[in-house]
Amino acid sequence: MEIVQIIINSLIRASELSLLALGLTMVFDILKFANFAHTDYALLGAFLAYSFSQALGLPLIVSVMIAAGLTGLFGIGIDKVLYKRLRTIGVQPVSLMIVSMGVEIALRNILRLIWSSETKTYPIAVVKPLEILGARITMLQLEIITVGFLSMVAFHILLHKTTFGKALRAISDNRALASACAIDSEKMIRWMWFIASAYGVIGGTMIAMEHVLYPRLGFNILIPVFCAAILGGIGNPYGAVLGALILAFAENVVLALDLKWLLNLGGLFHFESIQINTGYKPAVSFLILILVLLFKPTGLLRKE
């Protein structure tokens, strides 16, 4: 594959993954548990957006925004019903993680129950891809990169230029001290759930738009998203973006690599070109995840 194509494909993948990893890293940082249902929230939004655009005939971008808002509220709702109670009675974060696993199973199958397991595609006109330096990119993919980039900028402004961002960072640093400064941490946590879920919906919908939409998709992207968040360093949103970028490049480069030079040992043997089976694409993120966990569990970027 051409290098330019690899770069473009990786940028697309990174835009999608980083929006999902952002929410995951925030929840993990502030509530101290790995939310296994995170990508399924995103899928709920993706399905809602699909239905809005199909049944109500709304423009796709409007449906995605409404779906993101609703899923944000859903995230708050689940927190209110399940996690808040467990937080206040002071159970270990591990139990919260197991509960989130239960939410994941239930939610994924509710999606399957409502929308069936048939694959769906968004109503997007198929247009001829553009050619940039010999690489192909569709209009949709260009939009994905743009939306991904703009969402990052918005997130940065939110975190650093608003009182909400300041309060959220305060809670993340020291919850008790933040409470002493009259920061309503429960309110902040509600907002955090809203933003995490809504951002996830944008990322999840972009993945579904580029490929197809089906209920298992949420579970299938769970490990890559975890991988991006942990690789970048939990609790650091910029780390999540960096992690997503590295993972996306790794996924595309590993599969494009020709292992011929490695096996031939400098002309000793004469293997034909050998490439890694594309069936192993999901395994790339699993292996990177396992390697990161083994050798640098704190991730690349330290929490600020």
Next chain:
Amino acid sequence: MTIVNFLIYFLIMVGIYALLAMSLNLQVGYAGLINFGQVVFFCIGAYTSSLLATKTGLPLLFCFLLAMIVSGFFGYVMSIPTKSLKSDYWAIATLAAAEVFRLVALNEGWLTGGPFGVMSIPQPLRFLFSMENYPLFYLFLVTLCVIIVFFALALITDSPFGRDLKAIREEEDLCLSLGKNTRKLKLEAMVVGGMVGGLAGALFAHYVTFISPENFWPIETFLLWAMIIVGGRGNHAGAILGAALIQIFNVSTRFIGEYVSLGSDSMASLRMVIIGFLIIIFVSYRPEGIIKEKKKVYDPRNIR
């Protein structure tokens, strides 16, 4: 299929899942190791034994033993990162590891038959019994295994080793400060858990005589989690009870499905929705499960 045959099939499956649940329970309920990849032992056990039997024609007893040894070894491998990883990270890593194994089984067709799986796996002592009686013999074999494993595990967990495991679960640092080698204890729990899981996998493979990667989705792990959460963590009877209850639930909904016009896909999703809710409700409101772990109180006057 007559009722009796079905009942035998059902009981054999309960037995195999009871073995898996007991093995998971040793790791989760006793040592507090959050293993989200338990299905990997089932997978390795099933593939090792069936491949050895079909490709090398080794006596089945050795196939079973080797399946246990290989799974146990993988339990050892999985226990290595426990020394440096927080439980959340380790849980994610186990989930990823199990998926890597399923992908290997799916993609390495030359060894595992890929998506077509391993077919016509020989059954132990098949020639001694007629077609009708063989399932009954297999039920006896599985029951024997469950009984042996139950008492062996009970012996282990009632020994000082079991008390040390519980100490790790409750307070790992305290356990370390008492001079216990917590790393070695976790390792032993994982190896024993892996061996029992491998045994269950081998029993499964030689009973159904056909296995494919379809049998080893991560959802199996979460069924096992539902079993130990419902039945009760930290005691072996709870694991068996949970296995029986979840299997009864599974089977009964399958029967109901014949009378309710929902379609098998919807019925399967509904079943998993309920499993998800069971996990959420039990962890939130009855974390000890149906059978409560017996807390032994040691009378200080007797300890001299």
